[in-house]
Every structure is written in C-alpha cells, then in structure tokens.
Amino acid sequence: MQAIKRIVLLFLLGSLFSCQSNGEKEASSSSSGATSFSEELLSAVFEESGVNGTIVLLDANSGQRYIHNPERAREEFLPASTFKIPNTLIALETGVTNETETFTWDGTERTIEAWNRDQTLSSAFRNSVVWVYQDLARRVGEEEMQLRVDYLGYGNSDISGGIDQFWLSGGLRISAIDQVQFLQRMIAGNLPLKPGIVQKALPIFLEEETETYKLYAKTGWATIPEPDLGWYVGWIETVDQRFLFALNINIEDVSQIGNRQKLVREILRRGGLITQVQSR
Numbered sequence: 001m002q003a004i005k006r007i008v009l010l011f012l013l014g015s016l017f018s019c020q021s022n023g024e025k026e027a028s029s030s031s032s033g034a035t036s037f038s039e040e041l042l043s044a045v046f047e048e049s050g051v052n053g054t055i056v057l058l059d060a061n062s063g064q065r066y067i068h069n070p071e072r073a074r075e076e077f078l079p080a081s082t083f084k085i086p087n088t089l090i091a092l093e094t095g096v097t098n099e100t101e102t103f104t105w106d107g108t109e110r111t112i113e114a115w116n117r118d119q120t121l122s123s124a125f126r127n128s129v130v131w132v133y134q135d136l137a138r139r140v141g142e143e144e145m146q147l148r149v150d151y152l153g154y155g156n157s158d159i160s161g162g163i164d165q166f167w168l169s170g171g172l173r174i175s176a177i178d179q180v181q182f183l184q185r186m187i188a189g190n191l192p193l194k195p196g197i198v199q200k201a202l203p204i205f206l207e208e209e210t211e212t213y214k215l216y217a218k219t220g221w222a223t224i225p226e227p228d229l230g231w232y233v234g235w236i237e238t239v240d241q242r243f244l245f246a247l248n249i250n251i252e253d254v255s256q257i258g259n260r261q262k263l264v265r266e267i268l269r270r271g272g273l274i275t276q277v278q279s280r
Contacts, residue, residue, distance in 0.1 A: 036271040037243075042068035045266050051259055053230075053249030055267065056176045058184065060235070060242040067177075076156060076173035077248060080220035081128045082231045083154075083167035086182070087136060088125060088204055090148045093197050096139035097121060099204070103132045122204045128219065134164035151192045154182055169224055179233045179246035187235065187242070205234070213238045213273060219260055227252050232260040236273055243273065 042055055046068055054069040067073050091097045103119045110116055114127040124132035137145060142163045149157050155178055161170020174182075185191050186198055208215040217234025228251035235244040247264050251257060268274045 037066050037267075039066050039068060041270055042066055042267060045263055045270070049259060049263060051249050051256070051263065053247060053263075054176050055245060055247040055264070056180045057267065058180050058244045060184065060187070060244060061240075065180075072248075073176045076175045076178075077229050077231075078169070078222040078224070079155065079167050079172060079174045079179075080222040080229070080231060081130070081133075081167075082174075082179065082218050082220035082233050083172065084125055084128065084133055085186075085201075085205065085218055085233075086149070086152055086154050087133050087167070088121065088201050089152070089186070089191070089193060089197060090140055090145065091121075091136040092200055093148070093193050094140055094144060097136060099200055103135065106131070125204050125218070126207075130168070137164050152182070153185075154178075168222075176233075176246040176248055179231075180244050183233065183235060183244050183246075187244075207234070210274075215274075217261075217264075221251065221257065230257060230260040232264050236268060238273065241273070243268070243271075 037057060037059070042057065046053065046055075054067070054072040054075075056073050057066040058064070092099075099121055101121065103121075103124065105116060105118050108116075108131075110131070112127070114123075115129045115131065119127075119129050119132050121132075123129070140148070140163075142159070145163060146157075146159050149159055149172075155172055155174030158171035158173065159166040161172075166172050189198065191198070202216065205216040205218070206214060207217045214237045215234065216237075217232060220229075220231030220233070222229040222231070230249050230251045231247065233246040235242055245264055245267075247260060249256075249259060249263070251259075265274060
C-alpha cells in the first residue's frame with residue numbers, strides 16, 4: 001500500500017513540477033520591469049566582503065533571476081538547519097505536532113543557552129533548536145519521512161545517515177538554486193500539502209516585520225566537510241514585490257558566521273528593499 005501511495009503521489013508531484021516549470025519559463029520571458037538588482041551588484045558585495053560563496057536572487061513577479069557564482073549555485077551541500085523549513089511543513093502535515101505545542105526541555109545543558117529551556121515551534125525555529133527538530137523527525141519516522149521528502153522534491157531526497165541526523169551529517173544535499181525553487185513552489189502553493197499547512201507555517205518562518213516589508217528566513221551551519229558552510233535562505237515581501245534568495249558561503253572561522261545575514265541584507269539594501277544591514 002505504501003508503494004502504491006508513493007507512486008501515485010510522485011506522479012502528482014511530477015505534474016506540479018511540470019506546471020511550475022512552464023510558469024517559470026513564461027515569467028522569465030516577460031519584461032522584468034524596473035529593478036535595482038543586477039548580477040554586478042551581487043558580485044560587488046561578495047568581492048568587497050572577501051567571502052567565497054554564492055547567492056541566488058529571484059524576482060517572483062517577473063521571474064528574473066540573478067546569480068553570483070553560477071557554478072557554485074548548482075553545487076549541492078548539506079542543508080543543515082535550513083531543512084527546518086521542510087521539516088516544519090512535514091511535522092504539521094503529518095500531525096506529529098501543531099503550532100501550540102510546548103516542547104519540554106530534558107534538562108540536558110547544551111552549548112547554546114537559548115536551547116536550554118522549554119520551546120514552542122516558533123522559538124525552536126527562530127533559535128534553531130536542534131533537539132526539537134530531531135524529536136519531530138523521530139516522531140515522523142524514517143519511512144514516512146522518506147515519503148514526504150520525496151513528495152516535496154527537496155534536494156537529492158537522500159535521508160540516509162539516521163532519522164535525526166540526515167540533514168546535519170547524513171546524505172541529504174541541496175543546491176542554492178534548488179533552495180530557491182523549493183521556496184517558490186511552497187509560496188505558490190505548488191507543494192503536495194494539505195490546504196492551510198503553509199499558512200500555519202508562515203508565522204513560524206517570519207524573521208522580521210517592519211512597516212515596509214516582511215522577511216521570512218532561516219540560517220544554516222554545516223560543519224562537515226571542511227570548510228564549514230553557512231546558509232541563509234528565505235524571501236522578502238513588500239506591498240507589491242517578492243524576492244526569494246538562497247546564499248551559501250564558506251565559514252573559515254566562527255567570527256564569520258554573521259556574514260550569512262549581513263551579505264543578504266546588504267544586497268537587499270542596495271537594491272532598495274530595506275534600509276538596515278544589521279541582523280537580529
């Protein structure tokens with residue numbers, strides 16, 4: 001029965017991909033209109049920072065895509081904590097948790113102080129609390145998790161390496177281009193999820209809200225292989241614009257970890273979408 005279920009849903013997912021792909025081609029062929037972004041702008045920010053990495057920036061309205069370092073943008077890496085985005089969707093979809101659950105701290109002292117207390121789903125996402133999301137993955141279980149990751153078409157869909165480790169040190173890999181495409185399908189309602197699941201998750205994903213924009217985002221930090229890798233993926237919305245982004249950079253030293261948000265915010269600032277560069 002599971003095999004039949006998987007085949008049927010993979011067929012449906014393939015149809016969604018086909019529709020989305022056609023939509024992307026149509027958007028890309030249309031006029032992008034006035035924009036303050038360019039690949040030269042992206043490259044200038046990276047060159048000024050001296051950071052080795054890539055960013056993919058997509059104008060959701062026009063379909064125009066800007067990429068710094070296209071070769072690296074196609075390279076797949078461990079998603080690390082950026083997998084908390086699909087992990088949240090899967091947990092809500094399967095019903096192993098809800099938006100109001102409190103996760104009780106087990107009393108184990110961990111290196112990040114914010115992890116050493118009870119959590120909600122929102123605080124666990126915001127503070128990137130690994131133990132909460134490991135618990136959620138175990139609740140879902142390996143067979144169901146594989147099924148769901150396949151349905152969502154997330155990265156290479158390889159969850160080998162342990163049900164609570166596969167996105168941290170196991171087989172799961174995803175590129176910056178695929179991160180943006182996944183987010184685009186999610187926002188457009190083109191993921192095979194029950195109605196309302198994404199809407200439940202959006203307040204959890206919200207990082208910052210001002211009078212002029214909303215920023216939804218997630219960081220990630222993969223510590224294998226060397227050098228460490230930093231992720232920052234998400235999107236920014238104004239009244240009439242939406243830009244999706246996925247950045248990954250080399251982290252040679254822990255002092256560089258703040259470059260993830262800083263680089264994206266500087267690009268968004270120069271593009272005219274935000275006025276502040278500081279991260280939360």
